[in-house]
Amino acid sequence: MTSSCLPPLIPRPRSPERGTRTPWRSLRHRGMRWWSAANLVSNVGTWMQLTVQNLLVLHITGSAATTGVSLAVQAAPGLLMGLLGGAVVDAWPRKLTAAVSQAVLGLVAFVTAALVAFDLLNVVSLMVLAAVTGLVATVDAPACALLGNDLVPPSDVPSAIALGSVVSSAGRLIGVACAGVAVGALGTAAAYAANGLSFLCVTAVIPFLRPYGGGATTTPDPPAPRRERFSGAGARDGLAFFMGRxxxxxxxxxxxxxxxxxxxxxxxxxxxxxxxxxxxxxxxxxxxxxxxxxxxxxxxxxxxxxxxxxxxxxxxxxxxxxxxxxxxxxxxxxxxxxxxxxxxxxxxxxxxxxxxxxxxxxxxxxxxxxxxxxxxxxxxxxxxxxxxxxxxxxxxxxxxxxxxxxxxxxxxxxxxxxxxxxxxxxxxxSARPGDVVPVEPAAAARAAGPVHSEDLSPIG
Incomplete structure (x- = not known):
């Protein structure tokens, strides 16, 4: 029997930053649930297109070498302009950047579907579309990755990334199966049209997302001047930071x-x-x-x-x-x-x-x-x-x-x-008694306890 003189036991509130260790903890956040659902649809559309793309390109070009060139053209912007793409992501709000890039990729998919449906796709248009896709992807990939991370506290980012991997694998299995059905019933253009619709699905969800904490997803304060961020100097700053880390x-x-x-x-x-x-x-x-x-x-x-x-x-x-x-x-x-x-x-x-x-x-x-x-x-x-x-x-x-x-x-x-x-x-x-030993940000974060959203280096 509990003494009436003792205060009632009140459970200590759990820190929202620490949360639990369940792999699915990122789904506690409403924005991440919507984002994951949209990405599942997007992955299904992507794999529907990828299932038929190489065979279609080979059919159009008639050459395995030309098919390889088209893949290289799509990859080239990532090699040559990745730094500038990252500077764009840092200069503009991520929601805006991700929404625009997803919409443009959807437009590319719809254009490709129309060209395939009317038998107008040729080598030149194929190369142009591949280059545009690769160029937009230099902005879209980092913008979408960071936007997803903004929806959860730092301690839940591993869960969000792991969830993205599971969603990607599920989308691949579903997309390959759906491609066979869609192409068999409606033709090859259907796979591209489905991918275009999947991009629009993500674009429609992005405006309703709210980052963890309820604020707007913007460039952190104080922002660097936008003109600098787009310049080659801004991109070189990113490279210098990377190499110095x-x-x-x-x-x-x-x-x-x-x-x-x-x-x-x-x-x-x-x-x-x-x-x-x-x-x-x-x-x-x-x-x-x-x-x-x-x-x-x-x-x-x-x-x-x-x-x-x-x-x-x-x-x-x-x-x-x-x-x-x-x-x-x-x-x-x-x-x-x-x-x-x-x-x-x-x-x-x-x-x-x-x-x-x-x-x-x-x-x-x-x-x-x-x-x-x-x-x-x-x-x-x-x-x-x-x-x-x-x-x-x-x-x-x-x-x-x-x-x-x-x-x-x-x-x-x-x-x-x-x-x-x-x-x-x-x-x-080399450190003598009384010397101040520099502590890496990660070690300082461990010593300070729970990681908060304003921490610059939350990784141990």
Whole structure:
């Protein structure tokens, strides 16, 4: 029996910044629920178009080489103008930037659908549309990524990014299925028209989104002069900031080496299964399914994170790389299936943690330009990776490529960790009693407790 003299037990209110660790915690926020639904529709439309696009382009051009050129034309703006695209995102309110870019991409899809329907699409118009798509994407990709993050507190950003990965995977499965039905009933133009409608769906939702805290999604105060932000100097400021941030440089190295020497499993594992393991295309389909399931499971697991670090990104990337090396030695299909599932989980968690660091480490006014630098680098290794991996496979075969690639990734990450540890030890040794030791923003954030929206560096 409780004494009447004791005060009633009042539960301590939970900090809205800390929340819970459930992978789906970002869905507590109404804006994120609407944003995720719109992105599911958008991903379905995108995969409907991608399912038929390569075959259509090959049919129009009649040349695999020309088809490759069209893909390069679409990728070129990301390589050449990623920095300027990021400067645009930092200069304008994200809601406006994302809405306009989504509307323009929808218009491109509708124009393509009309040209296909009336049999007017030719090589010239194809190249022009590819270039416009690539140019708009240099602004759209960082604007939409940062807009989604604005809808939740910083501690829920990993959940939002993981949710986006799950939505993307679900949209791919639904989109591929819908493409077959739509194209069979209405023709190839239907896939492009559906993608155009999906862009309009996102455009219609954006004006109703409210960022976490109820304010407007604008450029953080005090904003740099817009004319400066659009200039080459503004873009160079983003590059200088990126290169002066060791954790971002380390993240770039980890991701680049992982992309070049691993992750291209549609090539390496396909050749391994149908070659040395004497399997069929259906067997590779089973392996691909296991990879997809592991990726989704990893995204859900990554959603439990709150403040991931570059160290975690590297450790998981190295673990996935070592599993890749072991997978290359698989004597049969069953051991390969057992290995690829945890490999996909580790790599998916690593990717989500890396995206969280990239999108939340810079101060708010610099994030667009940081993503612009990242897009430029990502396009570069995306173009260089497949040819280099192909040469490695010609030299070492599929088993050798998987083993060598995995060991190279793990070795580079291990060497980087060793260098970082030695530098940290040297700083501790050189610090004399009474000296003030500089503390990284991330360490200061950990010492200060819960991360708040105004913190510039919430990553541990």
């Amino acid at each position: 060791p954790r971002l440089v380390a993240l770039t190295v980890i991701t680049a080496v992982s992309a070049v020497f691993g992750r291209n499993y549609g090539l390496t594992l396909a050749v391994l299964v149908t070659g040395p393991l004497a399997g069929s295309s259906q067997d590779f389909g089973t392996v691909a399914t296991m990879l997809a399931v592991g990726g989704i499971a990893g995204a859900v697991l990554a959603g439990r994170m709150q403040r991931p670090s570059v160290r975690l990104v590297g450790a998981l990337a190295a673990a996935g790389a070592l599993l890749q090396a072991v997978a290359g030695l698989s004597p049969g299909l069953l051991p390969l299936l057992v290995l690829v599932a945890p490999m996909a989980v580790a790599e998916s968690v690593s990717d989500t943690a890396g995206a969280t660091v990239l999108q939340t480490d810079p101060p708010p006014g610099m994030r667009g330009r940081v993503l612009g630098v990242w897009r430029t680098a990502q396009t570069a290794w995306g173009l260089a990776g497949p040819p280099l991996l192909g040469l490695l496979m010609e030299w070492a075969g599929p088993r050798g490529a998987l083993v060598t690639g995995g060991l190279v990734i793990a070795a580079v990450i291990g060497a980087g960790a060793l260098v970082h540890a030695r530098r940290a030890a040297a700083r501790r040794v």
